[in-house]
Amino acid sequence: MDEKLNYIYHMYPDAKCELKYNNIFQLLIAVTLSAQTTDLRVNMCTPILFNKYPNVIDLANANLIDVINIIKPIGMCQTKGKHIIEIAKIIHEKYHDEVPNNPDELSILPGVGRKTINVVLAEGFHIPALPVDTHINRIAKRLKIAKIDDDVIKVEEKLKKKIEKEHWIQMHHSLIFFGRYFCKAQKPRCQECKLFGQCRINYK
Numbered sequence: 017m018d019e020k021l022n023y024i025y026h027m028y029p030d031a032k033c034e035l036k037y038n039n040i041f042q043l044l045i046a047v048t049l050s051a052q053t054t055d056l057r058v059n060m061c062t063p064i065l066f067n068k069y070p071n072v073i074d075l076a077n078a079n080l081i082d083v084i085n086i087i088k089p090i091g092m093c094q095t096k097g098k099h100i101i102e103i104a105k106i107i108h109e110k111y112h113d114e115v116p117n118n119p120d121e122l123s124i125l126p127g128v129g130r131k132t133i134n135v136v137l138a139e140g141f142h143i144p145a146l147p148v149d150t151h152i153n154r155i156a157k158r159l160k161i162a163k164i165d166d167d168v169i170k171v172e173e174k175l176k177k178k179i180e181k182e183h184w185i186q187m188h189h190s191l192i193f194f195g196r197y198f199c200k201a202q203k204p205r206c207q208e209c210k211l212f213g214q215c216r217i218n219y220k
Contacts, residue, residue: 018178031189040140072113075104099127117141138185146184151195
């Protein structure tokens with residue numbers, strides 16, 4: 017593994033997904049809701065959401081206004097509310113209430129992009145994948161593993177070349193913790209970081 021990434025890996029060897037969920041369907045919904053917001057905000061809403069709509073059929077038949085009111089704290093609640101109800105309907109009607117583990121099948125679900133697909137594959141099905149979120153994108157560019165103008169697909173490709181496949185899932189979590197709690201977008205802990213001399217710190 018790349019030396020810089022190895023440093024991060026050993027800083028947070030036990031990092032894990034912080035979204036609250038009880039099954040793969042709930043994971044899919046939680047990750048879909050997490051777009052452009054924090055896991056903390058999502059975790060404020062999902063216990064209420066999943067308590068009222070505990071399975072695929074319940075959410076497929078949910079009242080949109082009720083769902084919107086539950087998920088309002090996360091923002092974009094109207095769009096996300098429509099998406100998660102439609103996701104439930106498709107999974108019920110097309111996949112017999114089982115979340116598929118195929119990227120192409122997941123990609124037809126509304127509001128489900130590459131990052132969400134990779135999180136579901138890695139976290140839900142333990143299939144090697146390396147989702148790139150805002151933290152990982154920032155870290156890869158600060159550490160000059162990726163170029164400033166690289167899109168997330170290019171960032172993902174470059175990271176995968178530097179990390180053994182068997183470490184992709186854990187490295188994803190370690191990088192998120194590093195970006196969330198140490199090398200933050202604002203006020204990163206540079207004085208404590210052994211990678212400071214190799215860092216493009218002016219990249220936010």
